[in-house]
Amino acid sequence: MLLDVKDLVVKYNQIPALKGISLSVEEGKVTTLLGSNGAGKSTLLKTISGVLKPSEGEIIYLGRRINNESGHDIVKMGIAQCPEGRKVFPRQTVYENLKMGAYIRKDKEVESDIEKYFKQFPILQERRNQKAGFLSGGEQQMLVICRALMSRPKLLMLDEPSMGLAPIIVKEVFNAIRMVKESGTTILLIEQNAKQALQVADYGYILEVGRITIADDADALLHSDTVQKAYLGGA
Numbered sequence: 001m002l003l004d005v006k007d008l009v010v011k012y013n014q015i016p017a018l019k020g021i022s023l024s025v026e027e028g029k030v031t032t033l034l035g036s037n038g039a040g041k042s043t044l045l046k047t048i049s050g051v052l053k054p055s056e057g058e059i060i061y062l063g064r065r066i067n068n069e070s071g072h073d074i075v076k077m078g079i080a081q082c083p084e085g086r087k088v089f090p091r092q093t094v095y096e097n098l099k100m101g102a103y104i105r106k107d108k109e110v111e112s113d114i115e116k117y118f119k120q121f122p123i124l125q126e127r128r129n130q131k132a133g134f135l136s137g138g139e140q141q142m143l144v145i146c147r148a149l150m151s152r153p154k155l156l157m158l159d160e161p162s163m164g165l166a167p168i169i170v171k172e173v174f175n176a177i178r179m180v181k182e183s184g185t186t187i188l189l190i191e192q193n194a195k196q197a198l199q200v201a202d203y204g205y206i207l208e209v210g211r212i213t214i215a216d217d218a219d220a221l222l223h224s225d226t227v228q229k230a231y232l233g234g235a
């Protein structure tokens with residue numbers, strides 16, 4: 001496994017938001033974590049990326065315990081995240097946003113990587129010199145995904161990338177996620193949009209108020225009665 005989370009407890013002011021959760025992310029696969037508002041999804045992402053510290057349990061990445069590493073070192077180890085709410089740097093151009101995604105790199109391929117993403121996402125190319133704050137929600141989502149990829153991560157974590165987007169744009173975002181998967185990057189995808197997430201994922205977990213209640217192959221979840229009823233709006 002690329003990432004193993006074991007018995008993780010995370011608290012805010014003594015109150016646990018994650019009550020002992022375990023999950024694994026397999027290399028080269030898309031793993032999705034589904035759950036309603038307040039379930040603890042973002043808390044998990046923030047803990048893996050080093051923003052929050054767990055009070056119990058461990059996070060093992062590439063065989064190494066990373067609970068106590070700084071956020072900066074975690075990015076350097078190859079874990080990148082797109083936080084909730086599509087946080088572009090609004091006053092910087094599209095190009096500058098991408099360039100900032102490579103801040104940890106010292107190699108000479110930064111420019112060619114930027115051009116690669118411009119080819120993959122022509123809409124970003126068209127807007128390369130515009131301030132990112134003026135992009136549409138869907139375009140901003142593509143930009144934050146590409147910006148995260150600019151660190152050349154082994155593991156890309158996405159926090160509700162489809163949130164608040166129109167259905168047709170949601171489709172584009174999921175197509176982008178498919179492209180990232182095909183390029184070989186491992187993905188941990190947090191979503192409330194269960195159907196789309198399970199269609200792109202290989203494996204899925206359901207998180208309910210701080211506990212994982214179901215874990216199975218994405219296909220099995222897509223066809224499970226319980227998941228259908230609770231997360232897919234009936235059969």
Ligand SMILES: Nc1ncnc2c1ncn2[C@@H]1O[C@H](COP(=O)(O)OP(=O)(O)OP(=O)(O)O)[C@@H](O)[C@H]1O
Pocket residue numbers: 012013017035036037038039040041042043044084192
């Ligand atoms: N900074 C904080 N201080 C105190 N409690 C918090 C804080 N952030 C989150 N919580 C609480 O922790 C629980 C989990 O929150 P979290 O943001 O992880 O949920 P989520 O699954 O990402 O929800 P959403 O789908 O709304 O983004 C919630 O009960 C929330 O109120």
Ligand SMILES: [Mg+2]
Pocket residue numbers: 041042043084159
């Ligand atoms: Mg959240």
